[in-house]
Amino acid sequence: MKVKYKLIHKDKNTGARYGKLIFTDKNGKKQEYDTPMFMPVGTQATVKTLSPEQVKATNPGIILANTYHLWLRPTPEVVEKAGGLHKFMNWDGPILTDSGGYQVFSLAHNKKKDITEEGVHFKSELDGKKLFLTPEESIKIQNMLDSDIAMSFDECPPATADYNYLKNSVERTLRWAKRGKIVHKNKNQNLFGIVQGGPHQDLREYSAKETVKIGFDGYAIGGVANDGECKDDMYKAVEYSTPFLPEDKVRYLMGVGEPVDLIEGLKRGIDIFDCVSPTRLARHGNALVPGLRTDKRGDKKENRINLKNARFKEDFSPLDDTCDCYTCKNYTKAYIHHLMRCDETFGATLLSIHNIRFLIRLTEEMREAVKNDSFEKFVADFYSD
RNA sequence: GCUGGAGUCGUCUAGUGGCAAUGACAAGAGACUGUAAAUCUCUCGCUUUCGGGCUUCGUAGGUUCGAGUCCUACCUCCAGCA
Numbered sequence: 001m002k003v004k005y006k007l008i009h010k011d012k013n014t015g016a017r018y019g020k021l022i023f024t025d026k027n028g029k030k031q032e033y034d035t036p037m038f039m040p041v042g043t044q045a046t047v048k049t050l051s052p053e054q055v056k057a058t059n060p061g062i063i064l065a066n067t068y069h070l071w072l073r074p075t076p077e078v079v080e081k082a083g084g085l086h087k088f089m090n091w092d093g094p095i096l097t098d099s100g101g102y103q104v105f106s107l108a109h110n111k112k113k114d115i116t117e118e119g120v121h122f123k124s125e126l127d128g129k130k131l132f133l134t135p136e137e138s139i140k141i142q143n144m145l146d147s148d149i150a151m152s153f154d155e156c157p158p159a160t161a162d163y164n165y166l167k168n169s170v171e172r173t174l175r176w177a178k179r180g181k182i183v184h185k186n187k188n189q190n191l192f193g194i195v196q197g198g199p200h201q202d203l204r205e206y207s208a209k210e211t212v213k214i215g216f217d218g219y220a221i222g223g224v225a226n227d228g229e230c231k232d233d234m235y236k237a238v239e240y241s242t243p244f245l246p247e248d249k250v251r252y253l254m255g256v257g258e259p260v261d262l263i264e265g266l267k268r269g270i271d272i273f274d275c276v277s278p279t280r281l282a283r284h285g286n287a288l289v290p291g292l293r294t295d296k297r298g299d300k301k302e303n304r305i306n307l308k309n310a311r312f313k314e315d316f317s318p319l320d321d322t323c324d325c326y327t328c329k330n331y332t333k334a335y336i337h338h339l340m341r342c343d344e345t346f347g348a349t350l351l352s353i354h355n356i357r358f359l360i361r362l363t364e365e366m367r368e369a370v371k372n373d374s375f376e377k378f379v380a381d382f383y384s385d
Numbered sequence: 386g387c388u389g390g391a392g393u394c395g396u397c398u399a400g401u402g403g404c405a406a407u408g409a410c411a412a413g414a415g416a417c418u419g420u421a422a423a424u425c426u427c428u429c430g431c432u433u434u435c436g437g438g439c440u441u442c443g444u445a446g447g448u449u450c451g452a453g454u455c456c457u458a459c460c461u462c463c464a465g466c467a
Contacts, residue, residue, distance in 0.1 A: 043420050064419075102419045125421045156419075194419090225418040234418095255419035276420045283423040284416085310413070340423095348423055 001025045001094060001148045003190045003217060005035075005250035005271070011375040015242065015269035018370040021061065021250060023094050023148060026188055031094065033061030035250065035271040036366050038262065038359040039096065041279065044069050045079075045089040047356075048279050049349045052090050057326055058357040059364075062149070063091065064274050067141050068100035068107075068133070072126055076144035084146035096274075097147035099138045099180075101154040101194070101222070102255070115155065117172065135176040136183045143186040150184065151220065152177040154194040158227030159237065166198040166223075170207045177214055190217035192252065195241045198223060199233035204240035212246060219245045220252040221270070225261070231299045235264050242269035259302045259362055260292065263379055266366055273363075278355030283348040285340045287319045288358040292383065300383070305333075307351065312337040325357035326350075 001023035009018045016036075023031040040047050040055060043066040047055050055063065065085060070076065082088035085095055107122055108114035114121040119134030135153040142150035154173040157165060173196045184191045193216035197203030211219060221241050224234045238253060245251055253270040256262070262273055278288065281304065291303035305312075305319070315333040327336075327350040339347030369378035 039419095041420065048420080049423075066420075069420085096419095098419050103421085107421065151419080154419095220419080222419070229418095252419090257418040261418075273418095275418050276422085277418050280417060280420065280422065280424085284425095285423090286417085306415085308414090343423075345423070 001031065002188065003094070003148065003250070005218065005248060007247055009371055011370045012373040013376040014267045014379075015239075016266045016366070016370045016375045017269060017271060018367055019250070019271060021094075021272075033094070034364075034367055035061075036262070036266050036363045036370075037061045037272045038356075038363045039064055039272060039274040040356050041274055041276045042089070043276075044073075045085060047352070048283065049345055049352050050279075050356075054326075054349065054353055055091075055356070056093075058353060058360050060093070060356070060360060062094040062096050062272070064096050064098060065089075065145070065147065066098050066100065066103075067138055067145070067151075068098075068103040070097075070145060071100070071133070071141050072124055072131075076141045080144045080146070086146070094148040096149040096192075097142045097145055097151065098254075099142065099151040099153040100133055101138075101151065101156050104133075105156050105158070105226075117175075135180040139180040139184050139191070143184065143189065146186065147189065149190045149192055149218065150186070152180045152191065152193050152216070154196060154222055156196070156223050156226070157198070159198045159223055159229035159233055160227050161198065163198075163200060163203075166196070166200060166203055170196050170203050174207070174210050174214070177211060177216075181214060181216070192216050192218040192220050194220045194222040194254070195245075196223045197237070197240070199229070199236050199240075201236070201240045204237060205244055208241045208244035212244065216249070218250040218252060220254050222254045224253065225256050230297060231261070231264070234261070235268065238265055238268045238270060245269075259288065259359065260300050262359065262362055263366065263382055266370075267375070267379065273359075275359075278359055279352045282351030282355050285347070285351070286355075287336075287351050288355050289320050290322060307333060307336045307347070308340050309337075319351075319354050320358070323354065323358065324361070325354050327354040327357075 004022045006020045007017055019035045021033045039062045040060050041064045045065050079085055079088050104120045108120055119132055122131040124131050138153035153176050155169045157169050177193050193211040195207045195211055197207040221238055224237050250271045252272045253265045256273050257275040285308040286304045286306050289303050289305055292300050293303050295301045312333040318328040320328055331350055336347050336350055369375045
């Protein structure tokens, strides 16, 4: 499905935007979704522990899948034979595939040797086989998967990498973006570019401007929230980038995240977010709950409870009594505590539903605030609770 | 009653003269941001000013510089025979 972003309203006092993503399929049929949006992650063509119906019930827009993982298994050929990713996984909503760029850094064993101009050498985690992923190959795979949004294959170094590394990385990511765009043939698929540059103002500005010159259907900000980056640097990375992105294209902050980050991102002009944290936290027994806490670094973090803790054994209240999700409407903490203690998957399912809905509900509330030009007050209330 | 065998952290278990004592589970807690993650880390006899101190391997004695480990008796459990 081809996508168009429509900016509907810009908040009077901040950079926050309310908009719509309008997807049109081959037959001219439209699907519309509001932004800001939180996209659940389904790396292996499934949002872990959830059925498509359960994902749908959280009111999502786009969901994610990953090129790297699907390349190795089941292979793009299989997905193509199945009739594309939508059919394969029974998801008729929009799908965004990450390019494998993130895996470059988390999987390449020897960064210096494995990451070359031509592409990246991997060792398959499945069978130890030597693999080589290039920008062209990544786009080709995404074309075959037939996702709605393909991401450029970027180099995603930690924000804490030194300036020179980040500078070279920005240049390389630009060259890779061009190479990817040239081979992008799927007319029914959108291609997004990725801005890199760590926390450095000049690099972000340069990366954003050059990426826009290449021309993409949407723009992402990458290389944030990794390897111990502090929140301040992450917000800087965003605010150094968004001013140079076109107003009529959607902006995607990759891999983020936490409730606070959604707010801070939106404030700086981001429209869409994705993060593994709601589903991973769920599998590890944690539920997002209202309020904030301060972590050991002094950063404001989301509040959450660990349902495995003994204190929930006889707590027969819902996870969050302000929440409208299936889990909160039907189950108690004591029951989820029991399921997590027994390693029953249904516990992870219930927590995933809640955590995803928690973030999506936050985007819905932010949306309303932007519509009413009251986002500044919304932010103030959020921090004062 | 006789003959073998066994009793070690909540549970199972390693240990055959230098041991607060192995591993697993359970338990208590923490971490997690484009998913190498339903994973990982820490604690788990008592106590501590974190150097240590104290008490532990069925019970009671004994041998030894030193005993969960060797000896004696007893208690309990299991198997076989009466």
